[in-house]
Amino acid sequence: MQKESANNYYKPAEDTLFFAEHLQNEKGKTALDIGTGSGFLAQVLSKNFELVVATDTDLKALKKAHESIENCICCNAADALTAIFDLVVCNLPYLPSDEVADPAVDGLRDGVEIPIKILSSANKAIGNKGKLIFITSSLANYNELIKQTQLLGLSTKIIASKKLFFEELILVGGTRKMHKDD
Ligand SMILES: C[S@@+](CC[C@H](N)C(=O)[O-])C[C@H]1O[C@@H](n2cnc3c(N)ncnc32)[C@H](O)[C@@H]1O
Numbered sequence: 001m002q003k004e005s006a007n008n009y010y011k012p013a014e015d016t017l018f019f020a021e022h023l024q025n026e027k028g029k030t031a032l033d034i035g036t037g038s039g040f041l042a043q044v045l046s047k048n049f050e051l052v053v054a055t056d057t058d059l060k061a062l063k064k065a066h067e068s069i070e071n072c073i074c075c076n077a078a079d080a081l082t083a084i085f086d087l088v089v090c091n092l093p094y095l096p097s098d099e100v101a102d103p104a105v106d107g108l109r110d111g112v113e114i115p116i117k118i119l120s121s122a123n124k125a126i127g128n129k130g131k132l133i134f135i136t137s138s139l140a141n142y143n144e145l146i147k148q149t150q151l152l153g154l155s156t157k158i159i160a161s162k163k164l165f166f167e168e169l170i171l172v173g174g175t176r177k178m179h180k181d182d
Contacts, residue, residue: 001095001105001137001167009061010037010104018162018169019091019135020044026133028086032125034077034118035090037104039065045089053081057103077121084127092118094140111140116148123152132174133159139167149174 001015012020020041029050033042036054038061045052046069053071055078056062062072073080078088092115097106100114107114119134126132132154136142146156154174162169 009058012040015169016040030085031087032085033089034122036065037061039069042069077118078125079121081125085125086130088122088126088132090134092134094136112145115145128176134172136170137167142170153177
């Protein structure tokens with residue numbers, strides 16, 4: 001993940017392609033792509049899901065995404081949605097930063113502050129049998145992010161990782177912890 005000009009939406013990068021590779025076999029009825037950017041991951045999901053919804057806070061990005069996908073919504077994470085999804089994915093802004101100069105990549109403290117807010121919102125959109133997949137990095141305090149995700153009531157596991165020149169990408173999956181009587 002690299003910073004871009006603040007006037008531009010996030011173009012598919014190494015992290016996007018790594019994420020996409022691991023979405024190829026995901027199937028279901030409904031999927032949500034939070035922070036869709038160009039819409040690349042939502043397009044991948046459209047192949048195996050009947051309905052894909054994509055959100056982003058960046059209107060420029062959504063304009064681009066809307067060229068190839070439907071159901072683009074400009075909102076914070078999943079805040080505007082009442083639906084529950086089979087799969088929620090998010091390529092988070094995970095770079096540690098002191099301020100949010102570029103909302104596409106800046107994650108504030110330890111690269112976890114913004115991701116935690118986004119995942120808290122995402123959590124409401126994950127059904128009991130639903131699944132969350134998000135990407136983080138060795139540049140962030142990913143262990144804290146994973147712990148915080150567990151505090152949201154999700155069981156987590158690292159699905160895959162990929163070493164790049166300057167960071168290691170870490171793909172994390174989460175499923176709802178089931179109670180005995182579920
Ligand atoms: C790293 S980019 C990923 C873009 C695209 N999903 C990809 O994989 O190429 C993160 C995206 O999240 C969006 N974003 C940042 N904060 C957000 C928030 N609170 N709610 C929704 N989208 C957000 C940014 O505008 C940006 O498009």
